[in-house]
Amino acid sequence: MNIRQLKGFAAVMDSGLISKAADEIGITQPAMSKMIKQIEDELGIRLFERSRGRLFPTPEASYLKNVANSVLNQLNEATRFLQDYGNMRAGDLRVMSIPGPSLFFLPNLINEFVPALSQVNASLMAWNSSSIVNWISNHQSGVGIVEIYDPNPFLRLETLDLRCACALSKSHKLAAKEILTPEDLSQESLALIVSDHPLFEDIQAVFKAAKCPMNIKFQSDLFVPQFAMIEDRGLIGIIDPINIRNYEIYSGRSDNIVFRRFEPRVGLKLTVVSPSLRPLSALENEFRSVLVGELTKIAEPVLR
Structure with missing residues (x-):
């Protein structure tokens, strides 16, 4: 029958x-x-x-x-x-990320992506890069953001280079300049990412090439804590576009901190990872496209 x-x-x-x-x-x-x-x-x-x-x-x-x-x-x-x-109004959306993007950038993106009153079950986990790579490799599902990663036969990888900018108080004397260089910052107090981070090594290299000292007064393993030091103590940070977006979201686009182009170029390299052995669901595949598109759009930030 x-x-x-x-x-x-x-x-x-x-x-x-x-x-x-x-x-x-x-x-x-x-x-x-x-x-x-x-x-x-x-x-x-x-x-x-x-x-x-x-x-x-x-x-x-x-x-x-x-x-x-x-x-x-x-x-x-x-x-x-x-x-x-x-129609992407039902299903499971699993997103994993290193901590920085998971603070405000990804929750905001997921909120915009998931339709209101839908049957989508979304989850966001903040892990280190190795844990994310291992989970997606083993389960062959989900979308993740990790630090730049070597080729892996179990993963589809797309690496993006996000141009960093200087973050400083709007009242700082250097806020009047459109472009800042190591020479401009050589006498300034800096708030930077921790020394074992690849971005710190790139920043250190451009200062060394310019024969300029780095006067580091504050370091943290996340960028967001640096904003308080920049705003309250007049330090200058070198910040990636995701954390510029984090600041705009949590501060309500406050103009207490302004962002200026830093030359020569230094960038935060991130990789979007997803399974390579099994297709993603339509929902996760579309979110992956939206995520890559958003990261590509902010890779060269429009500064204010």
Whole structure:
């Protein structure tokens, strides 16, 4: 017995008339009569007694109707769910990231991406790069942001180079300049990422090449704590676009801190990771595209 036969049988049970049931599912009356006969022959039972032009269901038909209702309801529910899934209004969205992007940038992006009142279950985990790579490699699902990573046969990798900018108080004397260099910063107090971070090594290299000292007064493993030192103590930071966005989100686009281009260019290199051995769901694949697009858009930040 197939789904079409179940629908035809259920229509006959609901209407009690072959003609009305045939119209309901879009076939002729003889075709509907033949369908009911085929079901009876297949099951070896009589489903209806005929009297005065109407059909009266047997006890076996009543039992089959309960089964048909259950099957058709599950089919309708599955159809609705998969349509929502295809329209990205249902499903699981797993996002993993190193801590910085998970503070404000990713929650804001997920909030904009997931439709209101949808059936999407979103999760965001802040882990280190190795844990993210291991999880996605083993489970072959999810989307992650890690520090630049070597090629991996289990992962699809897309690395982006996000140009950093100087962050300083709007009242700082150097805020009047559009471009800042190591020479400009050589006599200033700096707030920077910790010394074992790849970005610190790149910053250190450009200062060394310019033969300029680095007067570091504050270091942290996240960029966000640096903003308090920049705003309150007049330090200058060299900040990536994600954390510029973090600041704009949590500060309500306050103008207490301004951002200026830093030359020569230094960038924070991040990699978007996803499985390579199994396709992502439509939902996660679309989010991955949105994430890469957003990172590409802010890679060369518009400064204010």
